[in-house]
Amino acid sequence: MLNGICPECAAPVPLREDVVLHEFLTCPECGVALEVISLSPLTLDRAPQVEEDWGE
Numbered sequence: 001m002l003n004g005i006c007p008e009c010a011a012p013v014p015l016r017e018d019v020v021l022h023e024f025l026t027c028p029e030c031g032v033a034l035e036v037i038s039l040s041p042l043t044l045d046r047a048p049q050v051e052e053d054w055g056e
């Protein structure tokens with residue numbers, strides 16, 4: 001089992017062995033949206049927030 005580290009709460013985030021770059025996942029601890037930004041070393045970052053701000 002691979003583990004990344006949540007940049008938001010520093011909790012270990014379990015990843016599948018076949019995880020791919022730019023895969024999106026969710027931190028099981030704090031629920032933040034994460035993106036795999038590097039595979040070697042395995043690095044997670046907060047996924048870019050998509051602000052759907054229609055009609056402004």
Ligand SMILES: [Zn+2]
Nearest residue numbers: 006009027030
């Ligand atoms: Zn977290």
